[in-house]
Every structure is written in C-alpha cells, then in structure tokens.
Amino acid sequence: MSTSFNDQFDQHGAWRRDFALRLKLLAEWLKDHDLLDSAVEERLRRLEGQMRSDKVMVAFVAEFSRGKSELINAIFFAGYKRRIMPASAGRTTMCPTELGYDAQVPPCLRLLPIETRLQMQPLMEWRAVPEKWTRIDLDVNDPAQLAKAFEKVSEVRRVTLEEARALGLWHEEAPEDNPMIGSDGLVEVPRWRHALINIAHPLLKQGLVILDTPGLNAIGAEPELTVNLIPQAHAVVFILAADTGVTKSDLAIWREHLIAEDNDSGSRLVVLNKIDTMWDALSTPQQVQAQIERQRTTTAQILGLQQHQVIPVSGQKGLVAKVNNDAELLKASQLPVLEEALAHGVMGQRQKILRAAVGTNIGELRSEATRVLGIRRRDLSEQMVELKGLRGKNTSVIRHMRARIEQEQADFDASGAKIHAVRSVHLKLLRDVFDLLGTATLKTQMTELTDALRTRGLKLGVRKAYARTFDRLREGLRQGEKISGEIQTMLTGTFRQLNAEYGFSLQAPREPDLARYERDLDLVERSHNQYLGVSNALKLAQPEFADRLVRALATRLRVIYESALGEVELWNKSAAAQLDAQLRERRRNFGRRLEAIERIQQAATGLDDRITEIEAQEAALDALDAKLEQLTSQLTAAPLSANVDAGDTEPAALRTA
Ligand SMILES: Nc1nc2c(ncn2[C@@H]2O[C@H](COP(=O)(O)OP(=O)(O)O)[C@@H](O)[C@H]2O)c(=O)[nH]1
Ligand SMILES: [Mg+2]
Structure with missing residues (x-):
C-alpha cells in the first residue's frame, strides 16, 4: 500500500525532530563531562x-x-475540502507564489508589487524588506x-507598451x-511580482515550501x-496537459529552464495532467488506457525521456475524489502514483544530504571527544607509574x-612561545584563504562581469564573458x-612534532572539501548557460536585464562561498x-601530580589510597568511552526515516527511542 506524500513527509519530520533532540542530549552529556570544546559545540550547533x-x-x-x-490543491490542500489556490479558466496564477511557514510572521499573504522590477535589487533582497510588500492577513x-x-495572485494591470518595456515584460x-x-x-x-503565503499548514510547518510558477513569460522575465x-528546489514537477500535447512554449520551458542537472535523481518529475479529458464513455477502459499510454510515449520521446518517466494523472479529479472520499475516482485519477514518486524523490534527496552531514559531523565529533578521553587516560597512567615508583621510598x-x-x-610553560608561533603561521595562511573566498573577491568578479556585459552586449560576447567569470571563480x-x-601539511607536520616532544595526541582535522x-x-x-540559450540571449542586449541576471548570480554565489568559508572556519x-x-x-595534569605528592608528603593521604582513587578514575573513563560510543552510534545508525522501508507505518523516531 503506498502512503500519501503527506504521510511520508510527516514521518520525515518526526525523524528530524527526534534527531535534533538526541543531538541536544548528546551536547548536554558532553558538556557535563567536560568534553564539549568550542569546535565540537559549533559542529553540534550547525548540525542541529x-x-x-x-x-x-x-x-x-x-x-x-x-x-x-x-495539482497543488489536490496533493497538499485537499484536507481543506475545497480549492485553495485559484485554479479555474481565467483565474490563472500571474506571479510566482511561494507557500511556506515562518513562525515569526502571522498567517498572511505578502505581495511584492511589479513596479519593484524598475529597481535593481534582486528578489532575495526584497525579501528582507517586509514594508515593501502588501500584506493581507489570513484567517x-x-x-x-x-x-x-x-x-x-491572479491580479493584473493594464499598462502602456512603454511601461511594459521598462518592467522587462515587453521585448522587441x-x-x-x-x-x-x-x-x-x-x-x-x-x-504582483512575487507572492509569499505564510500559513501553519501541517506540511509547511515541517519545512515544506511549495513554489507555484506562472507561465513561460513570467518565468523568463x-x-x-x-x-x-528552480535549480535549488529539491524536486521540480514539470506539467504538460493531455488536451494540448507538448506545445512550442512547453518545450521552451523544458529546454531553457528545466533540463535536469541530473536526470535520474527522481527529483524531477514530468506529469501528463488532465488525463480525464481522454476518458470517454464510448470507449472501453482498455481503449482509453491505450490512448493515454500512446500519448505518454510521444511526450517522453519529444522531451528525450523514458516512457516511465512521464506520469499521467488528473489533478482535478484527484482533488474531487479526495474532497468526496471517492476511492474509485482517486484511483482513476492516478494521483497516488504521482504522490508516491514525489515523496520518494524529495525524501531521497533530503536524506542523501542529511545522511552525509550526519555521517561526517558525528564521526569527527566522536574522534575529537575520544582524543580528549585518551589524553586523560594517559595522564592517569603516568600518575600511576609515578606513584607506584614512590612505594617504600623516603621523604x-x-x-x-x-x-x-x-x-x-x-619547561612546558616556556614552550608556549613555540606553540604561539605555529598558530600565527597557520592564521596567516588562513587569512589568504579567507581573502580568496571573501565577499570582496566575489564583488570584484561581479563588477567585471557587469562591465564586460555592458561593453559587449552581443550574444557571443555574453557567453564568453560568463565563461571567463566562471573560469576565474574556479581558479x-x-x-x-x-x-x-x-x-x-603544515598542521600535520607541527602536530606530529608537538606529539613527539610533549606526548600530545594531536591530529589534524579533516581538510575542507573545496x-x-x-x-x-x-x-x-550550467543553469546560466541554459538560461542564456537562444531567446534570452537577445534580451541581454538590454543592460538592465543583464544587470538583473548578474545580481541573481551574485546572490547564489554568495550562498556557496559563505558555506565554503564556514567549512574553512570550522576546520x-x-x-x-x-x-x-x-x-x-x-x-x-601538572596540578594534579603536584597535589598528589603534596598530600603524600604531608601524610594526608596514604599512597595506596591515592592509587585506588586513580584506578576508580580509570574505570570512570572507560564508562565514559562506552557511553560516547553508544550515544554517537545511535545517531549514525538510526534509519533516517521510516518511509524507506515500505509498509512500515511507525515512525523511526518511535521505534528506536
Ligand atoms: N479536465 C481537467 N482540467 C483541469 C485539470 N487540472 C486543471 N484543469 C483546468 O485547467 C485550468 C487551469 O488550471 P490551473 O491549475 O489554474 O493551471 P495553472 O495555470 O497551470 O496553475 C483550469 O480551468 C482547471 O480547472 C485536470 O486534471 N483535468
Ligand atoms: Mg496557477
């Protein structure tokens, strides 16, 4: 039995909350036992x-x-028992609409006026200026x-050609x-240019964000x-309609905005919608099915896909069926097949990413904590040797x-200078890396790109300018x-030297994967090249358009570079x-050794008592080690979510608790 997208997403959410809770407990435990150094703390904080x-x-x-x-209504909002997103002839979505949930903001619809296109800020920046959006509170x-x-979101305005041109919605x-x-x-x-809908729908509360885009014109603009x-979405659903077939503009969207970065990830779904238009009382169900299959095949051929990659559904009948609890109609709409594929694709993607993050971070954290326990163990055994050597000796x-x-x-205190020198060389080199990845470098590159686009403005020149910029960034x-x-190399070398000299057990942390x-x-x-393809390259002749594209590029790059810098910092x-x-x-350790000797000198503690004490401390360390192993392997071994094993309805969170 396949579970609906909603159920699977719920399970994923339960797992995430459970995992975050366990991380918190681990952090508290580490802190209680003085094992939480600033790097481990930072690692845990980021992961959480x-x-x-x-x-x-x-x-x-x-x-x-x-x-x-x-389709959005049918998959996500059927629980409201009515149509939520406007979907009827003549009521089509005119602006990109994002549905999500932010607990800081009351339930509302925020609309960014189209006139903001006259200004240069990219969309990302407008998000940070709430007062520029028109807000409508929602009940x-x-x-x-x-x-x-x-x-x-369907509202329109009538403007002169001149205005349309200035808004970037008219191109000669x-x-x-x-x-x-x-x-x-x-x-x-x-x-409106963009809409943000904030509602506490259960799925949105768990982190789902739905992006509903208007047609080709608006996407291109x-x-x-x-x-x-779109490239950053975890899943993209591309929709064709059975009654229109693959039109020229469908194909333009597919080629210019969608062709997958990796086609097999399951994160890109192609839907052949409105199959109910082929339901025909005069044909047998087999004939109807055969006709749907034929259209599925042609659609796949045109898009360069395998037939099974095109999923036929009827969104409208699916919604009606869910609202009326009509199981037969729901099956006929084939909506559950799409939901299954979507859940699989989305969750598969997320789990891959989260699993990788959990694996590396928990692994590093465990080895860092184990190392500290190792130092303590060594100190204790040194003290033990020392004390045993004092047996039967005079004052x-x-x-x-x-x-x-x-x-x-x-001697040890005097060596501080040497360690300080190591740190300062390290820091100097680090500063070079920070410079290379810093905002100033990025800004320079973007300015150069803008200048190059301004002076060339021609199709070929544009591509070359982009290629050159990316080459420099890669360099x-x-x-x-x-x-x-x-x-x-330097860290490894000096750590080895310090280990030999002072009996440390330093080990250079894993290098960032730049x-x-x-x-x-x-x-x-690739997404820029695709965008620059054919029709849009012509629009680039307009300087405002080119500037807008460069700004969009800059916002995306900033995210990438910040994340790279974050890794270098943590390292x-x-x-x-x-x-x-x-x-x-x-x-x-010096303090403890001196204190032990002192107590023995003053005959405050017997030698044997002190030895027993150390033995107890060693046993306590063994217990800590075992507990650390247990807590961390629980985190890495726990199945990421119940939905991976089909038929299992109990969330992983409950099973492993
Ligand atoms: N027959 C049929 N019509 C549909 C189906 N899904 C949507 N429609 C109709 O197609 C029109 C456009 O739908 P809408 O969801 O607004 O399309 P959008 O512009 O892509 O968001 C509306 O009149 C819908 O009622 C379907 O599965 N079958
Ligand atoms: Mg729409």
Whole structure:
C-alpha cells in the first residue's frame, strides 16, 4: 500500500525532530563531562540547526493553464475540502507564489508589487524588506476567506507598451513572447511580482515550501527563478496537459529552464495532467488506457525521456475524489502514483544530504571527544607509574620527585612561545584563504562581469564573458584548495612534532572539501548557460536585464562561498580547539601530580589510597568511552526515516527511542 506524500513527509519530520533532540542530549552529556570544546559545540550547533530548519522546496513549473495550481490543491490542500489556490479558466496564477511557514510572521499573504522590477535589487533582497510588500492577513479557520485572499495572485494591470518595456515584460527582439496588445493599445501585465503565503499548514510547518510558477513569460522575465529558485528546489514537477500535447512554449520551458542537472535523481518529475479529458464513455477502459499510454510515449520521446518517466494523472479529479472520499475516482485519477514518486524523490534527496552531514559531523565529533578521553587516560597512567615508583621510598626521594615535576612544568610553560608561533603561521595562511573566498573577491568578479556585459552586449560576447567569470571563480577556488593543502601539511607536520616532544595526541582535522564547491559552481554555470540559450540571449542586449541576471548570480554565489568559508572556519576552529584542549589538560595534569605528592608528603593521604582513587578514575573513563560510543552510534545508525522501508507505518523516531 503506498502512503500519501503527506504521510511520508510527516514521518520525515518526526525523524528530524527526534534527531535534533538526541543531538541536544548528546551536547548536554558532553558538556557535563567536560568534553564539549568550542569546535565540537559549533559542529553540534550547525548540525542541529540544519536538522531543525531543514526546508524542502517543491517547484511546480509549466506553461499557464496546465493545471499547476489545481495539482497543488489536490496533493497538499485537499484536507481543506475545497480549492485553495485559484485554479479555474481565467483565474490563472500571474506571479510566482511561494507557500511556506515562518513562525515569526502571522498567517498572511505578502505581495511584492511589479513596479519593484524598475529597481535593481534582486528578489532575495526584497525579501528582507517586509514594508515593501502588501500584506493581507489570513484567517486559517476560514477556507473561503483564504481562497478569496489567494485570488490576489491572479491580479493584473493594464499598462502602456512603454511601461511594459521598462518592467522587462515587453521585448522587441522576441515578439512571440510578448503579451497581446488590447484594442486600447494597452497590454496586460501581472500586478504582483512575487507572492509569499505564510500559513501553519501541517506540511509547511515541517519545512515544506511549495513554489507555484506562472507561465513561460513570467518565468523568463524573472531570471532568479531559473538560475536560483528552480535549480535549488529539491524536486521540480514539470506539467504538460493531455488536451494540448507538448506545445512550442512547453518545450521552451523544458529546454531553457528545466533540463535536469541530473536526470535520474527522481527529483524531477514530468506529469501528463488532465488525463480525464481522454476518458470517454464510448470507449472501453482498455481503449482509453491505450490512448493515454500512446500519448505518454510521444511526450517522453519529444522531451528525450523514458516512457516511465512521464506520469499521467488528473489533478482535478484527484482533488474531487479526495474532497468526496471517492476511492474509485482517486484511483482513476492516478494521483497516488504521482504522490508516491514525489515523496520518494524529495525524501531521497533530503536524506542523501542529511545522511552525509550526519555521517561526517558525528564521526569527527566522536574522534575529537575520544582524543580528549585518551589524553586523560594517559595522564592517569603516568600518575600511576609515578606513584607506584614512590612505594617504600623516603621523604628525600619524594621531595626530589616534586622538584622534577616542577621543572617539567616550567619547561612546558616556556614552550608556549613555540606553540604561539605555529598558530600565527597557520592564521596567516588562513587569512589568504579567507581573502580568496571573501565577499570582496566575489564583488570584484561581479563588477567585471557587469562591465564586460555592458561593453559587449552581443550574444557571443555574453557567453564568453560568463565563461571567463566562471573560469576565474574556479581558479580562485583552486587557489584556495592549494593553500588549504599547504595548511594541512603544515598542521600535520607541527602536530606530529608537538606529539613527539610533549606526548600530545594531536591530529589534524579533516581538510575542507573545496572541490565540492567547484562542482556547485559548475551547476550554477550550467543553469546560466541554459538560461542564456537562444531567446534570452537577445534580451541581454538590454543592460538592465543583464544587470538583473548578474545580481541573481551574485546572490547564489554568495550562498556557496559563505558555506565554503564556514567549512574553512570550522576546520580552523577544530585545530585550535584541539591544541587548547591538550594544553589545558596538560596544565591540569601538572596540578594534579603536584597535589598528589603534596598530600603524600604531608601524610594526608596514604599512597595506596591515592592509587585506588586513580584506578576508580580509570574505570570512570572507560564508562565514559562506552557511553560516547553508544550515544554517537545511535545517531549514525538510526534509519533516517521510516518511509524507506515500505509498509512500515511507525515512525523511526518511535521505534528506536
Ligand atoms: N479536465 C481537467 N482540467 C483541469 C485539470 N487540472 C486543471 N484543469 C483546468 O485547467 C485550468 C487551469 O488550471 P490551473 O491549475 O489554474 O493551471 P495553472 O495555470 O497551470 O496553475 C483550469 O480551468 C482547471 O480547472 C485536470 O486534471 N483535468
Ligand atoms: Mg496557477
């Protein structure tokens, strides 16, 4: 029995909350036992944040009127027992609409006026300026009010050609994409540029974000959709309609905005909607089915896909069936098949990413904590040897021993300068990496790209300018990788030296994987190249359009570079924290040894008592080690979510608790 998208997403959410809770418990336990150094703490904090705030975006992309909004209603909102997103002839979505949940904001619909396109800020920046958005509060208990408010996303304005051109919605170079001119000489443009819907729907509360896009025109007019939002979505559903077949503009969307970065990930679904238009009382069910299959085959051929990659459904009948609890109609709509594929694709993607993050972070954390336990164990055994050596010795031997420890301590304190020198070389190299990945570098590259586009403005020149920019960015990353490599070599060398000299057990933390960010750059470049293909290259002749695209690029790159910098920072923090921990433990060790001798000198404690004490401490360390192993392997071994094993309805969170 297949579970609905909603159920699977619920289970994923339960697992995430459970996991975040366990991380918190682990952090408290580490803290209680003095094992939580600043690097480990930072690692845990990041991982927990990632688990809690994990967003999953599903984008619905298609030419208008293919049934995107209706499909969204059917998959996610059937529980409201009515249509939530406006979906009817003539009520089509005019602006990209994101549905999500932010607990900080009351339930509302926010609309960004289309006129903001006259200004240069990318969409991402407008999000940070709430006062520029028109806000309509929503009454979540009143589906009729909700539906009425949502109709705003369909609003249009009639403007002159001049205005349309300034808004970037009219292009002389690509006349076929332009809106129709009315008899009054005006053209119809969307009233809003972007809509954000904030409601506490159970799925949205768990981090689902749904993006409903308007047709080709609007997608083409907002580069950020193609170069940022759509490529970053965890799943994209591309919709065709059975009654229209694959039209020229469907194909344009597919080619310019969608062709998958990796086609087999299951995160890109192609839907053949409105199959109910082929239901025909005069044909047998077999004949109808055969006809649907034929259209499925042709659709797949045109898009260059396998037949099974095209999923036939009827969104509208699926919604009706869910609202009326009509099991037979639901089956006929084939909506459950799509939901299953969507859940699988989305969750598969998320789990892959989260599993990787959990694996590396918990692994590193365990080895860091184990190392600290190792130092303590070594200290205890040293003390043990020392104390056992004092058995049957007279007071002058004991006094001599004390002097020796004090000398050792003084030598050790003097070595601080050397350790300081190591740190400062390390920091200098790090600064070079920070410069290479910093905002200033990125800004320079973007300015150069803008200048190049301004002076060339021609189709060929545009591509070349982009290619050159990406080459330089990649070169910068490689340079960063090279310096990181040098730092790693240096750390390994000096750590080994310090280990030999002071009996430390330092180990250079795992080097950041900057090559991964190079791959991210490749993907960004690909989405830009795709966007620059054919029709849009002509629009680039307009400087505002080119500027807008560069700004969209800059916002995406900033995210990538910030994440790379974050990794470099954590790497550095881990190295520094290790060194600090060893120094601290060593100082404590001197203190403890001196204290033991002192007590024996004053005959306050018998030697045997002290030895028994140390044995007890060693046993306590063994217990800590075992507990650490238990707590961390629970985190890495727990199945990521129950939905991976079909038929299992109990969330993993409950099973492993
Ligand atoms: N027959 C049929 N019509 C549908 C189906 N899904 C949507 N429609 C109709 O197609 C039109 C456009 O739907 P809508 O969801 O607004 O399309 P969008 O512009 O892609 O969001 C509306 O009149 C819907 O009632 C379907 O599965 N079958
Ligand atoms: Mg719509």
